[in-house]
Amino acid sequence: xxxxxxxxxxxxxxxxxxxxxxxxxxxxxxxxxxxxxxxxxxxxxxxxxxxxxxxxxxxxxxxxxxxxxxxxxxxxxxxxxxxxxxxxxxxxxxxxxxxxxxxxxxxxxxxxxxxxxxxxxxxxxxxxxxxxxxxxxxxxxxxxxxxxxxxxxxxxxxxxxxxxxxxxxxxxxxxxxxxxxxxxxxxxxxxxxxxxxxxxxxxxxxxxxxxxxxxxxxxxxxxxxxxxxxxxxxxxxxxxxxxxxxxxxxxxxxxxxxxxxxxxxxxxxxxxxx
Numbered sequence: 196x197x198x199x200x201x202x203x204x205x206x207x208x209x210x211x212x213x214x215x216x217x218x219x220x221x222x223x224x225x226x227x228x229x230x231x232x233x234x235x236x237x238x239x240x241x242x243x244x245x246x247x248x249x250x251x252x253x254x255x256x257x258x259x260x261x262x263x264x265x266x267x268x269x270x271x272x273x274x275x276x277x278x279x280x281x282x283x284x285x286x287x288x289x290x291x292x293x294x295x296x297x298x299x300x301x302x303x304x305x306x307x308x309x310x311x312x313x314x315x316x317x318x319x320x321x322x323x324x325x326x327x328x329x330x331x332x333x334x335x336x337x338x339x340x341x342x343x344x345x346x347x348x349x350x351x352x353x354x355x356x357x358x359x360x361x362x363x364x365x366x367x368x369x370x371x372x373x374x375x376x377x378x379x380x381x382x383x384x385x386x387x388x389x390x391x392x393x394x395x396x397x398x399x400x401x402x403x404x405x406x407x408x409x410x411x412x413x414x415x416x417x418x419x420x421x422x423x424x425x426x427x428x429x430x431x432x433x434x435x436x437x438x439x440x441x442x443x444x445x446x447x448x449x450x451x452x453x454x455x456x457x458x459x460x461x462x463x464x465x466x467x468x469x
Contacts, residue, residue, distance in 0.1 A: 207250035212315030214243040243281035280407040284383035298385035300410035305433030310411035329418040336393040338421040347397035357403035367464040388412025392419035398447030426465040
């Protein structure tokens with residue numbers, strides 16, 4: 196049974212997901228803006244975020260909000276924030292590529308305590324609460340049981356804001372493919388982490404991600420028995436407005452995460468962030 200806060204988050208995520216589904220019928224007519232180089236948003240992103248926030252604030256009016264579209268909106272309770280990506284995978288969505296989601300995390304003092312990631316096309320609902328495990332459609336999930344990088348499938352991303360480091364990133368991928376089975380790039384960091392949590396992907400690494408991209412997914416991986424760290428092996432930074440604008444993440448089960456993090460260092464990719 197879901198705890199009360201997650202029940203509210205699920206309702207909000209489904210509400211946002213419905214906005215996304217309705218918008219798919221009019222992709223050619225959407226107003227699209229370029230936020231940064233090769234980084235786009237549409238009116239659907241904003242509409243979905245407003246719908247999500249409305250549902251969350253109906254139940255918890257004092258919590259702050261950190262949203263991809265609306266930025267930081269402080270609440271009366273300075274400890275707790277909703278961290279929201281109303282459409283993770285915007286580029287996929289705008290191209291009609293069927294892989295995107297809604298991501299919502301409740302963050303307390305910088306750490307995610309509850310998480311919901313909802314894929315409206317597949318009707319897949321990933322949920323987690325700190326200390327209570329992770330679920331996919333209310334069934335327990337666990338990270339894969341790989342012991343090293345041999346034969347793993349790893350997901351990564353090439354965000355526009357990190358293209359200056361693309362050479363080092365590709366060298367890291369080249370070294371990884373000496374032992375790994377494959378590397379995938381799906382276009383949704385939130386779903387990448389959710390897929391690590393349920394064992395569909397063995398590991399994930401990416402730089403340049405923001406709190407709303409990964410806050411929910413980080414908790415999912417942890418509660419599914421996995422580990423998340425930065426490129427240097429340190430703990431993840433705060434997931435609220437006091438954390439860094441962007442960050443680097445590595446995720447997987449304990450052994451694979453550690454092996455991948457060491458490869459990120461040995462390949463020279465990590466040092467480009469010094």
